[in-house]
Amino acid sequence: MxxxxxxxxxxxxxxxxxxxxxxxxxxxxxxxxxxxxxxxxxxxxxxxxxxxxxxxxxxxxxxxxxxxxxxxxxxxxxxxxxxxxxxxxxxxxxxxxxxxxxxxxxxxxxxxxxxxxxxxxxxxxxxxxxxxxxxxxxxxxxxxxxxxxxxxxxxxxxxxxxxxxxxxxxxxxxxVRVSADNDPVEEWKKHNQDLMRHCRMLNDFRFQSLHFTNAAGTDLTVELIPNHIWAGGCSPAQNGAVFNPNMPTEEAFTMPYKFGTQGRVYATKPLSYQGKMIEDFYLDFKDGKVTDFSAKKEQETLKNLIEFDEGSRYLGEVALIPYDSPISQSGILFRNTLFDENASCHLALGASYPDNLKNGTEMKREELEKLGSNYSKIHCDFMFGSDDMNITGTTFDGRKIQVFKDGNFAID
CATH class of the missing domain: 3.40.1830.10 (Thermophilic metalloprotease (M29))
Known part of the structure; x- marks a missing residue:
């Protein structure tokens, strides 16, 4: 043991x-x-x-x-x-x-x-x-x-x-990078640096939207809020202390524009919510809002999630994780979102994180919502990444960039 x-x-x-x-x-x-x-x-x-x-x-x-x-x-x-x-x-x-x-x-x-x-x-x-x-x-x-x-x-x-x-x-x-013969603190320093490199790269492109497609049937366009910020790994608290919110973590994530998501997304992993496992589900979005949904298991639980409050019908996060990331490559379905979300690109229904918007942590809730940030009493991630996921980003100046090809980053 x-x-x-x-x-x-x-x-x-x-x-x-x-x-x-x-x-x-x-x-x-x-x-x-x-x-x-x-x-x-x-x-x-x-x-x-x-x-x-x-x-x-x-x-x-x-x-x-x-x-x-x-x-x-x-x-x-x-x-x-x-x-x-x-x-x-x-x-x-x-x-x-x-x-x-x-x-x-x-x-x-x-x-x-x-x-x-x-x-x-x-x-x-x-x-x-x-x-x-x-x-x-x-x-x-x-x-x-x-x-x-x-x-x-x-x-x-x-x-x-x-x-x-x-x-x-x-x-x-x-x-979580802990073994008998390593220094996990040093391992996490290196890991955070790698995640921050991806975030800097994504921030430099200034994407206006991301288009996701795969063979499972996902065909989804997620518009990003102007002045969004990609984050991942460690974060600075307002007291200056740098911390890691999730251990493990493999993601680069940012804020969608509340009213800008269109299309259908299919989940590729079960979602644990309120002690129940929602499986084989999809969501349809129009102008940012979930307009239709279905699940083969726990349909009522999915309904409760989506109808929790007005904001739970909209996205608060979009996160990119390459298919060749370590947790994904383990092939293990943890049935726990803390781990499964770090093996797969994911979206979150509900609240946005203010630090994903320039000067967002200095704004009041009303200011954030006016700019297109989503507010909800909940924040629930679900996984939709796959080994054939392709992502095309459109920049604010109209360029088309292939961000993911066959499940992994196509940019470096």
């Missing part, structure tokens, strides 16, 4: 490169109880890095499922004031966040989808005033994942529990 030395490397990477907690800063860790052993390591690393305070918020997906099965919608949707005050207190202290994931794919498959939708809307509404803190990178935040037997058996159903867990650990550690 994974050695203590490897786990320690991973914890140090999550705290010092992911969240990059600063001297005297508060770190808030959200973690499953199944990851307690790793979370304790992260707490230790945070204090060693000089954190002034560490708060751990525990979660248990099995207890959450039992609550959905037995409590009323009204009870579940009643967000306790102390929870809102706790979040406000942390943000008032200018904290940073670390999220440790270990969700079991499809765990909530038999839970009432409408109940989950109502509760999710209540939670997002209650915590909405605080979402800008992370969406606009006011403070640092990062997401990492820890394998569990339940998750591993979904990824490797042909294996026994312990063998599946070992295989998933190997895949996760490889994706």
């Amino acid at each position: 994974v050695s203590q030395d490897i786990l320690r490397k991973y914890a140090r990477l999550a705290v010092c490169v992911g969240a990059n907690v600063q001297k005297g800063q508060m770190l808030v860790i959200s973690s499953s109880v199944d990851c307690a052993y790793f979370t304790r390591m992260c707490v230790e690393e945070a204090y060693q890095a000089g954190a002034g305070e560490v708060l751990v918020v525990w979660e248990d997906e099995k207890i959450t499922k039992m609550a959905f099965q037995h409590e009323s919608t009204e009870t579940l949707a009643n967000i306790a004031p102390w929870r809102i005050e706790q979040r406000k207190n942390c943000i008032d202290k200018k904290c940073c966040f670390l999220y440790i994931e270990s969700a079991t794919p499809g765990l909530m498959a038999d839970v009432d989808g409408q109940k989950m939708q109502t509760v999710r809307i209540a939670k997002e509404t209650a915590f909405e005033p605080f979402e800008y803190y992370t969406m606009a990178n006011v403070g640092q935040w990062s997401i990492v994942a820890i394998p569990t037997v339940e998750w591993a058996k979904k990824v490797f159903p042909e294996m026994g529990g312990e063998k599946a867990l070992e295989s998933l650990w190997d895949a996760v550690l490889s994706s």
Whole structure:
């Protein structure tokens, strides 16, 4: 099984490169109880890095499922004031966040989808005033994942529990560049430099739109917001600390113009949403808005996603990931968006990130929306990349540039 030395490397990477907690800063860790052993390591690393305070918020997906099965919608949707005050207190202290994931794919498959939708809307509404803190990178935040037997058996159903867990650990550690004989901090410095090089290249072209096509049937044009910025890898928070929001990450992403997407896109990987797995689906767009959709599995869950609020019918992100990227080449379907989105070009329904627009983090919500940025209480990525994906970019001065050919970058 994974050695203590490897786990320690991973914890140090999550705290010092992911969240990059600063001297005297508060770190808030959200973690499953199944990851307690790793979370304790992260707490230790945070204090060693000089954190002034560490708060751990525990979660248990099995207890959450039992609550959905037995409590009323009204009870579940009643967000306790102390929870809102706790979040406000942390943000008032200018904290940073670390999220440790270990969700079991499809765990909530038999839970009432409408109940989950109502509760999710209540939670997002209650915590909405605080979402800008992370969406606009006011403070640092990062997401990492820890394998569990339940998750591993979904990824490797042909294996026994312990063998599946070992295989998933190997895949996760490889994706975050942690091994017995390397320095993952140095590996991530190099990786961030490579991602920033791609972003600079894309920014230099100043694309007005991107046209995506593949044999699956995707024929989609995504107009980009003027003065958009491609980003990827590490990001600077407004306090100056440089952090990595997602570990792993392989993407270069930017902001679509809210009303500028036309055509049809087919998903190429399942999407885990609210504990359910949406599979084999497509979306039709006209003037930026989803006008039609279908899924062979979890159609109702896809409907709930699209109809979450007005902004969830529009795109908030377009991201490019080459087919020959390491996670894609592993051939593993993780059934977890943190990993699967970094194996495939993806789009996000819902909110845009303000830092994908020039001076966007200095603008108020109304200013951003006036320029064509999308606002929503949610942000949900879905994957549509493939080994035959072709992308043609049209620049603001009318040039046509082949950006992707057969799934990989055609520009350098």
